[in-house]
Amino acid sequence: MWVPLLALLTAGLVSLPRCPRGPGPFLGAAARLLAAAVPGWCQRPENRCVLSNAATCRECLAVGPECGWCAQEDFMPGKMQKERCDTVLSLIKRGCWSDSIESPQVGVTLPDKQVKNIQVTPEEVTVQLRPESEVSFLLKVQPLEKYPVDLYYLVDVSASMHKNIEKLNSVGSDLSKKMENISLDLRLGFGSYVDKTVSPYISIHPGRIHNQCSDFDLDCMPPHSYIHVLSLTDKITEFRNAIQKQKISGNIDTPEGGFDAMLQAAVCQSHIGWRKEAKRLLLMMTDQTSHLALDSKLAGIVIPNDGNCHLKDNVYIKATTMEHPSLGQLSEKLIDNNINAIFAVQGSQFHWYKGLLPLLPGTIAKQIESQTANLSDLVVEAYEKLLSEVKIQVENSIQDINVKVTAMCPDGSRTTGLEGCKNVISTAEVLFNISIAMKGCSATEGSQYVTLRVLGFNESARVNIQRKCGCHCEDSMKHQRTCISELFQDATSPSSNGSGWSSSGELSSEQCKMEKNHPVCSGHGGCVGGKCICHKSKFGSIYGKYCEKDDFSCPYHLGNLCAGNGECEAGKCKCFSGWEGDHCQxxxxxxxxxxxxxxxxxxxxxxxxxxxxxxxxxxxxxxxxxxxxxxxxxxxxxxxxxxxxxxxxxxxxxxxxxxxxxxxxxxxxxxxxxxxxDPSHFRIFFIIFIVTFMIGLLHVLIIWQIILQWNNKIKSSTGYRGSPAKKDKMFLPTVCTKTVTYRRDKPEEINISKLQVNETFKRNS
CATH class of the missing domain: 2.10.25 (Laminin)
Known part of the structure; x- marks a missing residue:
């Protein structure tokens, strides 16, 4: 009998709503039983605002957008635990004046004078956010029909591309006819590129420096990194004349300097003649891969590309001093200048460029057929595909601000903003749901902005973000006391003046820093009277004198934080004595x-x-x-x-x-x-060896000197005549005489010559 009754009571305790906190668990359980028996006993169920136990107004606002803080001085007089942090409706019911409630509004505002965009609306939006809040609005993108088009041909003029260059002669007029159904205003431009003009990319032999094709008896133009030949023009004859005059060039290695030329063509807007109101297409024709960043180190070029325009007399002058651009840098410049790139590639290298497309948003790759002149069709197909894709990229990311873009395509599908909508017909309307959420207030308050850029369009939307993290009661010394819970005021107030504040009226925030350059309370709490009041977290507890410790941000080992052998401090395990390792394991x-x-x-x-x-x-x-x-x-x-x-x-x-x-x-x-x-033994041995060697050398020198003196004595005692037994020819120098005697085999041929009386004689020893 008692078992079913106890089970029923237990189920009631678990399922009943929580009542206001009582002095103990037993009384709290009794209160819940009374709530079941007496309707209306618990008139105010607890919520996360109350459960947060927020010590300050700022902490209360960080709990959630539904929370408010009552800054009324005489709020609930005579009660110690006033619970100033609660939902706005509850605070009003409990007697707090509505104008004393700190609860910043969250919403979306459009400027009074809204500039009307042609394709992207609205152009500018302002959102007000507070911690843990989120707002949403719709962005409409509607491409125009027969939009103006600027098409710039960037052609690889190495020797292997000569057949494709010949095909360009007929492209101008043919393309203008085919584009009539797409655009009524088409302009064409032209530029050429090869590679950096240094070794090992080109031959620097004196006979080939100006003509890389001299070995093949061909007249080629000098190698160059990038030359802007023809600015964008609607005169097709000028385009054809520029193509007819174009000569091929050459280099040594297989990759070309195409990305160097692409970046210059994108950023040198005044040289190229890009129009603001036109759809900008940059078509690069090649049959080889392109050099990437760091490749130029082979030539000793180590200065990173600065991404700026460096054309002088339409020639790129920084090719020999700056590196090739990186893919990220090239992508950034193409997007910033609203340029869609088309890679027209002949041969097997088409797959290399196709693999780069995910890294270069707003680009497309097409393969050139080797036999038929399909360049006009290629451009038309690429342009139509670009028009049928509408994508959005978020720029200027902000800390603690999360921007989510969802594309609502005409066919009913939903994708992310960067994936966008495909197969969109002309003039169709594409909607994007923009959700902006604010996580916390670790960054500086104030107004910031993000940019929603529609890839390939010359229009974008700006979203101004206003953070609301503080309370008005913090601005006035008279009302600062109402920004802090009475419980914490009593626990932290100094005894000097009984007001809870220093004589200067400023909180000693420096006492709440672990080190001078560290954030207040490690960025995880508020400073009240020189002491840290740690924030609450749904992940776990934050504690420590400076709120530097927690029980959730450090690595776990076998299910235990820091293996149970250390404390989590600043995201790293601080091991107890006798333990080590990243996990204190x-x-x-x-x-x-x-x-x-x-x-x-x-x-x-x-x-x-x-x-x-x-x-x-x-x-x-x-x-x-x-x-x-x-x-x-x-x-x-x-x-x-x-x-x-x-x-x-x-x-x-x-x-x-x-x-x-x-x-x-x-x-x-x-x-x-x-x-x-032992090194000392080696030193002694070395010294003995040197001394012995020197003594031996001295003995050898002495003996050598004795032998020399003995030989001199023998020579001095011997006459100038040789022994009669010697029959060979010999030179007999006279000793202290004025005659020189030569002895030959025949005595009658001996000649004796006399020296003059005043002639100097020198004795040979």
Whole structure:
């Protein structure tokens, strides 16, 4: 009998709405039972505004858009727990004046003087947001029929493209006829490119520097990075004349400098002649891939591309000093200048350009057929496809502001803004639902804006965002006290004047910073009377003197935050004593697995992490970093740790012992086996070797000098005549005479010549 009754009571306790907080769990349960028995007992069910226990008005507004703060001074007099943070309707029912409730409005406002766009409306919108709020509005995009078109041909004029250049002669008039059904105002322009004019991209041989085709007996124009040949014009004859005069050029490597030329054609608007009111198309014709950023390092060019126009006399002059643009930079410049790019590619490299399309929004790739002249059809097909796609990209992203764009296509489908709508017929209306949400107030208050850019259109929409994070009661010293809950005022008010504020009337926010350059209360709380009041979070608790700790933002290990062996501080685990690792999952006792046979941690060449060595010396390897061909020997390592067993060590030596010889301080192994390679022995041996060598060298010199003196004595004692036994020819110098005697085989041929009396004689020794 009692079991069903208890079950019924338990179910009632769980399912009943919560009543106002009571002094204890038992009385709270009793209140809920009374609520079931007496209708109207709980007239004010609790909500997240009340449950937040917000200490300040700013914290209350951060809970949600439905929350308000009563800044009335005599609100609920005589009650300690006034619960100033509640829903606006509840605060009014509880006696708070409506003009004393802090609750910024959220909404969308259109300017009084709205400029009418032709294709994108509205042009400008202002939204008011507060934390955890969201607003939405519709953006309408309606392409015009027979829109003006600017088409600029950017042609690769390397030698392999000569047949495609010839096809351009008939493109002008043919294309103008085919575009009559799409646009009544078509303008054409032309530019050529090859590659950067430095080695190794072109040949710098004197015979080929001006004519890269000289080896083939062809007259080619000098290589160039980009030349703007013809500005946009509606005169087809000028376009055809420019094509007929165009010569081919050449280079060495396979990729070309197409992206260098594309960026210049996009940003040099005055040179090209892009019209603001026209649909801008940039068609690049090539049969090879293009160089990307960092490729120019091969030529020693390391200065990043600045994305600006550098045409002088219609020639790109920064090709040899600035790198190729990156894909991100090229995409940014195409979008900023409302240009749709068309890659007209011949050959197998078409797939390379097709793979780049996701990285270059608003671009399209078409393949040139090698036999038939399909360039006109290619342009028309590409243009019609571009017109049938309507996409939106969000620019100027703002912290804590989330912009969501949903395309509501004419066929009834819904996609994201960047995917957009496809197969949209001309003049069809495309709607985009723009939702803007504000998460928090970590960024600066004030007015900011985002841009909604329709890709390929020369019109966009601007959304001005006004953040509402603060309260009016914070602006006046008279009412600042009403911005703080009475409970926290009593807990934090200083005893100097009893007002809860300093004599200067300013909160000591510096006392709420962990360090001077850190945010107040680590950005997770409010400063009240020099103490941090941490915000509430639906993910977990935020605590600490400076609200620097929490129980949810750090990594988990085996289901426990910081493996249960540390605290979460500033998003990183701060391990308790005896634990280490990013997750505090490793015990310091595991360091025993990192000690080598000599007692060193990781052989003194690394650090021990969770029982495994991470070698810090790049030349060492092994489980214990024990192998190091270019490092000192093991004996040197043992010898370096030997002083750690002594007493009265200097601080420097003591620090070294703690880092690399922690486990060798009491190590008693003798170093006798290392005496053979002690550096002191090598020094002594080297000194002895040098001394012995010098003594031996001195002996050799002395003996050599004695031999020389002995030979001189022998020569001086011998006459100028040779031994009779010698029959060979020889020179017999006279000693201190004025005659020179030559002895030959025949005595009758001997000639004796006399020197003059005053002639100088020099003796040869």
């Amino acid at each position: 490793c015990s310091l006792s595991l360091q025993k697995h990192c000690i080598n046979s000599y007692g060193q941690i990781c052989s003194g060449r690394g650090t021990c992490v969770c029982g495994k060595c991470k070698c810090t010396d790049p030349s060492s390897f092994g489980h214990l970093c024990e192998f190091c061909p270019t490092c000192r020997t093991a004996c040197n390592e043992k010898r370096n740790c030997a002083p750690c067993r002594r007493t009265n060590l200097s601080q420097i030596t003591l620090d070294q012992c703690k880092t690399s010889c922690t486990y060798r301080v009491h190590y008693s192994e003798q170093l006798s086996e290392c005496a053979s390679d």
